[in-house]
Amino acid sequence: MMGRNSERGGTGGLGDLDDMYEAIILDHYRSPRNTAPVDSPDVDIEVNNPFCGDEFHIQFRLEDDAIAEVGITGRGCAISQASASLLAELVKGKSTGEVRAAVDSIRRLLKGEKITDEEADVLGDIEALGGVRKFPVRIKCALLSWVGLDDALKEHLAR
C-alpha cells in the first residue's frame, strides 16, 4: 500500500524528512562507530534523558590530555544515536580543550547561532546535525551525548 504522500503524487515517501535525517545521520544511526568497550577508561559515565528514555554509556581513555580511545553504546532515537556516533568519531585524538570547544560549537549551531568557518571545519560531517534545528523538540536528542561528555570532561579536569 502506498503512503499518504505517494497517494497525492508527492515526493513518494518521506522525502522532506531528509531535512532532519540527512544521509550522514541515517548512516551513523544504522551503523554506529566506536561501540567497543574501552579498557581501563579514565572516564566512564551514563547519560540519559528520562523523557524519551534515551541512554548512553560513554567511556574514554586519555593520553597526555588527548582522547586516545573512546567507546559509546546505548539506545535512543536515530538523532541521539547518530549524534553519539558522530561524537565518538570526532573526539578521537583531540585534546580535552578541543573537544570542549567542539561541544560549544555544536550547542551554538543547534541554537541557531552562527559558527565560524574554522568551527565548521572542525565539525565536518557533524554539521549535518544542524538540520535538527527545524525540529525544536529533538534538539535535546542531538545534544544528549555531547552535554554528557562535556560534563564528564569538566569533572575529570577539575580533579
Add this chain to the structure above:
Amino acid sequence: MSISDPEIVTRSRRFDVDAIRADFPILSRKINGQTLVYLDNAATSQTPRQVIGALTDYYERMNANVHRGVHTLSIESTEAYELARTKVATFINAPEPESVIWTRNTSESLNLVASTWGQANVQAGDNIVISAMEHHSNIVPWQQLAAKKNAELRYLGVNADGALDLASIDSAIDSRTKIVAVTHMSNVLGTVVPIVELARRAHQAGAVILVDAAQSVPHMPVDVQALDVDFLCFSAHKMLGPTGIGVLYGRKELLEEMPPYMFGGDMILEVTYEDATWNDLPYKFEAGTPNIADAIATGAAVDYLTELGMDNIWEHEQRLTAYAVNQISKLEKVKILGPKDPSLRGGVISFIHEAIHPHDLGTALDRQGIAIRTGHHCAMPLVRSFDVVAAARASFYIYNTESEVDALVNGISEAERYFIR
C-alpha cells in the same frame, strides 16, 4: 441487519461521523501538506464549533463576575455558570449539583483530595492503595501524602496482558486502608478497571474510593452512584471542552467535612479581622473568581456528548479500537501493549516498534499529517515495567474513522521504508 430496522436507522443518524467531523474546524487543517489525522485524544480532544461558540457567546454577551453583582450581566453569568455545573452533575449522575466542584484539571482535583481529605484522614501506619497503572498525577500526590504522614503507599498489580491483577486486592486492601485511588481507564494501556468491585472492597474495609476518570468520562457512560464511588476526577479538555477546567465530584458528606483547599474570595461566609467562616458547598472549594467562561463551555461540551449519547460513543470507539488492534497487529515489527481483547480496553493503543524509536516514528508520522503521542505518557513506572522506556500511542474519539486507522498503519509502513534498510 435490515436498513429499515428503526433502531439502526436512528443510531446511524445520531452517530454520523461525517456530520460530527464538520463540527470540528481543526480537522480540515493541513499538516505538512496532508489533512490532519488527529490520534492524540488521550492527551487532549479537539473542540467543536458549539463549544467555541459558547466561549464567544459568553465574552460577547454576558461577561461579568459571578455570585456578586445585582446587575443583569452578573445575574446571567451566574445562572449560566451554575447551569453548567448542573449539566455536569446530570452527566455523571451526581445526586446534587453542589457535589460538583470546578477545578483547573484532573491533577488539581486529585491534589485537592490528597491535600484536604488526605491531610485530615490519613495517619501514621495507615495505607493508601493505588494501582501500578496510574498516571503520574495519581501517584505523586499520594507519595507526598504518605511521606508526610508516615503512611504506606501500596500498589495493585498489573498483569502481563495489561489487566488489573485482581488477586493483588486481597493483600493490598486491609483495615488500615484509608483510600483506594485508581484510574478508571489506563491512559497507556487502555485497560478498563473494574471500579464497582474495587469500590465494594474499599467500602468493606472502611476506606473511601477515588477514581481518576480523566480517560473514562469522555468516552463511556459514567454514573457515580452506580459505580458507588466517593470521589471522581476528570478534565474538560479531554471531552471536547476547553483547557484549564476540570471537575472534582465528591460525596456530599465527605466534602462537607473536608477543610478548604484554597482561601480567598467566594469561599468564605463571613470574614472578620481575626477569623473567617467557610461558605457552603461547592463554593467552599472555589476560592477566587472561577473559570466562568470555560465552565460554561464545558456545559456546551456535555450537551454535545449527551446528544450523541455516551453509549453510542463507547460503541463507536469499541468498533474503531477492534479494527485498529486488528490492523496494527498485522505489522510484524509492532507490538501492542495492554489487553488483546478489545472489549477489555478503551480507544487507547500504545505500541512499540522493534526497530524504530517512538520519537522517530512520531516525527515520520507527523510529516504525513498524523498526530500521535510518543514518550512515557506520564506513566514512567508502568511503561518501564514493560521493559521499554518509551512507546507510541494512538487514541481515538468521536470523529475518528477507519480510514484514519488505515492512514496510521500506512504511515508506519512508510516510516519502516525510510528508517529500515
